[in-house]
Amino acid sequence: MSRRTWALIAALMVSVIYGVSFTIAKDVMPFYIKPYGFILLRVIGATILFWIVSFFGPKEKIQLNDFPRIVAAAFFGVALNMLTFFKGLSYTSPISAAVIMVTTPMIVLILSAIIIREKIKFKKVLGILLGLFGTAVLILYGKTIDNASNASLGNLLVFINAVSYAFYLIVVKKLMDKYNAFTFVKWIYTFGLLMVLPFGWSEYQEIHWTVITVSVLWKIGFVVLFTTFFTYLLNLVSMRELKPTSVAVFIYLQPLFATIFAVSSGKDELTLVKVISAGLIFFGVYLVTVKKNGPRMH
Template identity: 55%
Template sequence: MPKKTFAFVAAFMVQVFYGITFTFASDVIKGGFIKPFGFILLRVAGAGVLFWLFSFLGPKEKIDRKDYFTFFLGAVFGIAINMLCFFKGFEYTTPIHASVIMVVVPIIVLILSAIFLKEKVISTKIIGILLGLSGAVVLSFYGKSTADSTNIPLGNLLVFINAVSYSIYIIIIKKLTYKYHPLTFIKWLFLFGTILVFPFGFSQLSAVDWTSFSPYIFFEVGFVIVGATFATYLLNPLALRELKASTVTTFLYLQPVIAGIFAIIVGSDSLDLIKIVAAILIFAGVYLVSLNKVKKRE
């Protein structure tokens, strides 16, 4: 498979894993099996163990001492702030508000990429991002809201901080992908990330009653660790090695579509005209962005 084709497949699969995870994570957290911060610690620590176990599959690379600080920054923005703010924000705001705010990520990354990575911003990319944005907003506004949202302004602020933090993370690891294989640096990201989230999640994780878990709940937890964390954090850098940061993040618009399709399959949602139109807008936007040629690295 050509490298660029694999990069597109990797970027797409990241959103597939994230889209499915909305249902699984909701079952675990709202079912009272694991509280949000405890789930984050389990997710990060579990994926971290996997990255260290499988790191031997990557090439033997010597890490420059100065890059450990970059790894730490990647863990701060891509794991600690990103995950903690999103889960805490989701506790206060509604899914509709949260999903609308998250679609600003490709726009933030487009701006940051132009400033820090010197990526060229062309008209088809802007049109594609706007199409995807419109489709995601339409899909989000016609979603179902929750009645137990206690502090929407605070929740929205936390989700926005999460979106900005994730955007900064994408820029940070974009530079690392030029220098190291993903397995070389991601294991350090998750080691630092585990240390950072440990104080927040230890008490909640230690209070978990594992005997209350059914086999399906164990499967859902395992999927979040292996699929939505280990696989996604490995595939994203692989996609970023061949594609622009703004191109990779535009695939985020596929998340609500994939989440909706999975919800329909498991019987928790239904298909209607609005969702079809929104999906067409999103796929059209991603297609336009993917038309851009990858700038060759020196």
């Protein structure tokens, strides 16, 4: 099996894990653990795991001038990314959050165009506008069932998370080209831990471990081990062979997996607003990413 095939499989596995995680994390927040406290718990666990794994990886020394990029990756990929996502998810529903995350590839295109001065064709501009319009509809009118206390604010925060993740995909790519993933990901999480600590410490102290059931502990463990640790490793594997825009494309599958899991477990429901918003976003993403007469993937 080729390295590219492994990279595609890794990207697919990330989408499956994230799709399921929307509902699993929602079961924990905010009743058992508040969002920022959960993030601190998540980042502490992942940081420990990445440091342990790094001892078995290659021995590389990071150049001093690369640490500003690592700090930027920590801010966009860990701190801002997680803080806005978990806070947003605590307010909105799993399906709405997953649909909004689909805007990431469009944001990657916009940021890439700004950074490398690439011209954007009219078709892609139209796609971006449609996608953002669909997101705006979901943010403003995406009401849902009882597990969403403030859907509009939650959807807005998830959108900010998507922008942050798009920045991360671009920032981390140069590190991927220069170092082995195990060399720098531990530092990304170490700096990320320092960034989320002031936000999460008070909520972390409020956790009442005596009332947390075994099933909730399993869900917390899933988020720390799979949603955080394994997905970051799998993302790094996929990004070594694929472009940031290609990795972002797999985010399209997250709403599918999130919807199947959320609806089947009775945690969310499909509404007309969600379907229309998703249609606008997906069509916008199609216009942004489709290549005319491009090579077919085998």
